[in-house]
Amino acid sequence: MSTTSEYYLARANENARDAENAMLDNVRDRCRRSEAAWREMADRVVRGEEMRDTLAAEKAMRTEMAE
Numbered sequence: 001m002s003t004t005s006e007y008y009l010a011r012a013n014e015n016a017r018d019a020e021n022a023m024l025d026n027v028r029d030r031c032r033r034s035e036a037a038w039r040e041m042a043d044r045v046v047r048g049e050e051m052r053d054t055l056a057a058e059k060a061m062r063t064e065m066a067e
Contacts, residue, residue: 008038008045012035019035
């Protein structure tokens with residue numbers, strides 16, 4: 001199963017809502033840390049997808065030029 005950036009962003013948004021509704025400071029802080037971690041994971045997935053697309057385009061160009 002491939003995890004998408006949408007999944008990570010959904011978890012980040014969920015933690016952001018939990019932080020807003022938290023009554024205790026330590027729970028709010030934990031939710032904010034979790035939100036930041038989920039957003040970083042989403043960013044990594046997006047960067048990986050962009051890199052794959054770039055490499056695929058470069059490979060296609062090289063193949064096209066070789067023909």
